[in-house]
Amino acid sequence: MKRFLTYLLLVIIGAAIGYGILAASVGRPKIAVITTAFVELDGSTAAEIDKTLDFVRDDRSIKGVVIKLNSPGGTVTASSDIFLNTVKVRDRKPVVVLVGDIAASGGYMWLLGANYVYANGTSLVGNVGAIMNLPGGVDRPDEGVVPTGPYKLIGGSYRQFINWLETVKDVFIETVYSQRGDRLRLSREELAEGRIYFGMEAVRLGIVDGIGTEADAIEKAAQLAGVRNYRLVDVNRELSKQGVFLSFSKYGTYSPDSLKAQFPYIHYMFWEPRQ
Secondary structure, eight states: OHHHHHHHHHHHHHHHHHHHHHHHHHHSOEEEEEEOOSOEESHHHHHHHHHHHHHHHHOTTEEEEEEEEEEOEEEHHHHHHHHHHHHHHHTTSOEEEEEEEEEETHHHHHHTTSSEEEEOTTOEEEOOSOEEEOOTTSSSOOTTOOOSSTTTTTSSOHHHHHHHHHHHHHHHHHHHHHHHTTTOOSOHHHHTTOOEEEHHHHHHTTSSSEEOOHHHHHHHHHHHHTOOSOEEEEHHHHHHHTTOOOOOOOTTSOOGGGOOOSSOEEEEEOOOOOO
16 A cells, blocks of 8 residues: 555656646747748748748747748749738847848848848848849830730830839838848948848948857847747748648749740849859
8 A cells, every 4th residue: 555655646746747847848938930941032932931920920929030031032022021021020029030041132121120130151141122024025016916005015115114113122222221221331322233242241231230040040039039948939840730831932943034924023033144
């Protein structure tokens, strides 16, 4: 009987310790990590990225967010959408971005939604501006098609398209200044040149905040959130458990050249013509 009571007591103590560990784990604050592949921003990838942002924004147990960002940009609409949704997350909890190989053009616009930005020393960052993919027939419409108006086939004149492009560029520059104006050491004219910088130079110019690693980014998010003894949440993995699979497109799947648009297509994207 005595042996049985001793065994029962040990079982109760073990269960209590296990429950205590579980309760402590469940109650610990979380730092979420979102990982993006080398992703071009378009309607499809923007929808997937927005799911990750919605997840971290709405989970109250998540106190800070790290986004591992790697993107040359993409369409204007997708880039702007992701930036604005990142700002919505930032309004509730701190967001820290860690740039991988590249955060250019629309990818750079995305990181403007963060509280703090780390890059690697050789990350490519910046490339503020836009490019336009003009439809065929701007100068000479297809003679085999009869339109009802002078701009029916292409939507406008070449001058009008250039004005649109300038407007889109100006919006980008003002977005940079509204988010990082107090840290920037570049004029609007210098930003408009569309240069891309290595991470070390980007820090010097105030384009990003520091050089760091994933561990640095996680620590920074926790510091800004004012939490300690936190645990990490892999957002990509959590969403996959819910049946949401993030199949981001890869660099090279499209370029502005390959878009056979009927109307002008404008991109916030870093792009080099391929031979």
